[in-house]
Amino acid sequence: MLSKPNSQFLRALPPCGDIRRARQLFDEIPNPDIQSWTLLITAYKKSGFPEEALKVYEELGERKVLPDQLALLSVTKACAALGNLIKAKGIHQDVIRFGYRSDLLLGNALIDMYGKCKYAQGARDVFDNLRAKDVISWTSMSSCYVNCKLPREALMTFREMRLKGVRPNPVTLSSVLPACSDLKSLNLGREIHGYIVRNGIHDNVYVSSALVDMYASCSSIKQAELVFNSTHQSDYVLCNVIMSAYFSNGECDKALRIFDQLRKGRTKLNHDSWNSVIGGCIQSGRTDKALQILHEMQQSGVKPNKITITSVLPACIDLGSIRRGKEIHGCLLRHLFLEDETVFTALVFMYAKCGDLELSKRVFYVMPKKDTIAWNTMIIGNSMHGKGEEALLLFREMASSGVKPNSVTFTGVLSGCSHSQLVDKGLMIFYSMRKEHGIEPDSEHYSCMVDALSRAGRLEQAYNFIQSMPMKPSAAAWGALLGACRVYKNVEMARAAGEQLLEIEPENAGNYVLLSNIFEAAKLREEASKIRKLMRERGIIKVPGCSWIQVKDKVHTFVVGDKNSAQTADIYRFLTEVGEKMRLAGYLPCTDLVGQDLDAEEKEYSLCNHSERLAAAFGILNLDGASSIRVFKNLRICGDCHNAMQYLAKIVGVQIIVRDPLRFHHFKDGLCSCSDFW
Structure with a gap:
């Protein structure tokens, strides 16, 4: 029978009580037995603190308390949740040292632990040393191979299991089907599907989800639909899988219909469902819809998580919507995500790609920790904006901070040298790659030079x-x-x-x-x-030029000769009026760039119809007190428009920022940041 403190300790364990209170009561026990230690390790693991569970296990060793099978099992599961390979190897050694090498229960847990740590060889060593193997052993080994991106080995293990006469269970089947997805092995997937139907397992939601994913990965979307529609018990997991399948196959509207059906249900949607549809909309080019769904997600009371934020920030980049980006930044501050390097880096990239390099720098320099990806992002951001000297300075700061540059770093630095005419400095960096950093230049580095x-x-x-x-x-x-x-x-x-x-x-x-x-x-x-x-x-069709600009909450898109705007008359009137002022200031249209059989006047008119000029005019007409406008274009800005923007910016007295696929152009006071080299 447990002493009184031990009884209180048991009652305080989650989910009945508070983990901190449990620890306090545990510390009051004069000589806690192995059962109490095991309960505390398990409590930390179940409460989502696997690292604390491992610390308790280490404390157990320091007090010379010998672990039993259950203690080792608890700490193995905690290590699996943490995914720490070094700790995993140490626990495996303890299992051997304390005489449990062939224990089936522990062996299965160790295989699962190594699978979560993505160490297939360790799992195989445990598997091979088991005298007896059950369906969990085979399932864990197969699942480990899938986690380690070894789908062929996973399927070989599954075949071996069947030859040994071990009957797979639903977990086995839902674990091995992803291997068919990875290999795009439709025939083998169909064989497994046949086994599932013959054995009446087809109504298991996890098996159905794996089948839908397998068929979708093998580009058999109709079969994926049939599996989904024939499953009597669908849940969020299955719905998320079929939505992802639809998005991947370009059927965005079908995915959105499934999402709408989910929202009509009584249960509150979880993060996975919201993130699945937001990411899918971005993948399908429906960036406006993705941002709308993010807004609806917050209105429903579900707070965005890290996955939501990192998936939705590219939508702001696609639209050039710095306003939306700032809203998401505010959301990050409210929900305290700014300790996360991935989120921080995505924010740095968003500001740089949306044309506000200063805000990008501010976010970068308040990052508590900067990895190689963060440094690369800031270097590339400066390069895109034609700030080659700043890119070189960042490169030196990166090296002095002890962060090792990689191939992407040098692409960013060399690109910055290119855009800023720092040729000789670029050559020095290029030749230092192999000599000083041990990085072999690839075709991208050569292209930069x-x-x-x-x-x-x-x-x-x-x-x-x-x-x-x-x-x-x-x-x-x-x-x-x-x-x-x-x-x-x-x-x-x-x-x-x-x-x-x-x-x-x-x-x-x-x-x-x-x-x-x-x-x-x-x-x-x-x-x-x-x-x-x-x-x-050859049937080659030129991609039509398209430019867009955000005014308030709406993105306005223009193509060449566009007359669909509500302000069309004002736009063309403005361009005509300002065109006269530009001529007086010295602007001469470069009609040689119009490769058409037109007379001079028609050529000039054709140039005035270019999408970037229409977008800039619209932005200026709707300045509302702002000192700059940002225009985004899908193609490289033409030479005449580049020249015209310099005059336009000076005459109107605003900064015009244009982003094309290659770089940013900052037009101000009759000059461009690219110094007319782009």
Whole structure:
């Protein structure tokens, strides 16, 4: 019989009481027995404190109390929850040391623990040393292989289990089906499905979920639907799986219908369901819908978690919605997520990609801890904004802080050197990669250097750099050279680069358009015509230019010649009026960039219709006291629009920030941050 303190201790254990109170009562026991130690370890684990459970186990050893089978079982489960491999190996050694090597219950727990630690060899050693194996042993081993991304080994274990005459249970089947998903093995998945139906297991919700996922992964969405519709007992897990299947197969509306059905139920939705649909909407390009659902999630009383935040921030980036990003930042502050490096880094990236580098820096410098990804994000953010010197300074700060740079770090730094014409500094960094950091430059690093040399007008050196690459030159390298040929009007080198590009990526319409424009500007209209003809013959269609801008809570999108805005008349009137002022200030339209058979006046009008100019005009008309506007474009900003934006920003007296796929352009006082090299 337990003494009085032990009885109080038992009553205080969760879920009946408070874990802190339980610990206080435990400490009052003069000589706690192994049962009390085991109960405390289990209590910490069940209360979600596996690390504390391991500390209690270590304390047990310090007091020279020998653990029994149940104590070892409790600490093994705690270590599985923590996923700490070093601790796991120590516990395994204790199991052997105290004579439980062949214990089935402990053996199964150890296999599961190693699976959670993603250490297949340790699990296999335990499995092979078991004298007797039950269905849990085989299931745990198979599941371990799936967790360790070894699907073939998982299926081999499953076959071996069947040959040994061990009958799989629902947990076994729901554990092995993901291996079929990983391997896209539809035939084997169907065999397992047949076994499930023959043995009447098809109504198990976990098995059904695994089947739906398997069929969806194997691009058999109709079969996934049949399994879902034939399951009598569906729950959130199954609904989340079919929603993910629909999103992955481009059937966003079907997924949203399932979500609406879930919301009509009486039970409150959990994080998994909300996160599944938010992530799916972003994956499907429905960013507005994702942000709307986030708002509805908060209204329903469910607080966003880390997964919600890191999945929804890219939606703000896609829309260029810094306003929404700030709202999410406020949400992070309210819910105290800012201790998490992943969330912090996503926030840094969001601000940088939405055009506010200063806010991005502020968030970065208040981070309590910065890993390689965080440093890379800030370096790349500065590079995108043409802040090459700042990117180099961050690189030096990163090295002095003891954080080791990786391949992505150097891509960011070299890109910054390229955008800021820091060619020689870029070359020094490039050649230091192998010598000082042991990182072999890849094609992306070479392309960055080609870009840097090309932008600086060192075209011959850039061409020779491409020729010296130890791997096949990429489209990015040749594309950088071709872009510079446009700026520096080098037709011969443009021919060489263009020939390579049309061979490497014949489906990229941008290469044809750029090469044609170079020939057109050089008055080589016959060659320009040949490129356009080749484009038509190959069925290559130019991606239409599209620009967007957020005003208040709404994102407004424009295409070339757009007249769908409620303010269309005001936009074109403004462009006409400001166009006259721009001419007086010295602006001359670059009509050579209009590769069409139009007269001069028509060409000028065509340039004024470009999407980025329409979006900028709309933003200026709706400034409402703001000193800057942010325009986002899906294609590279054209040369004439780039020139026009400089005059527009100076005449109107605002800062115009334009983000295209390559970088940010900050137009202010008649100048651009890129110094006309982009």
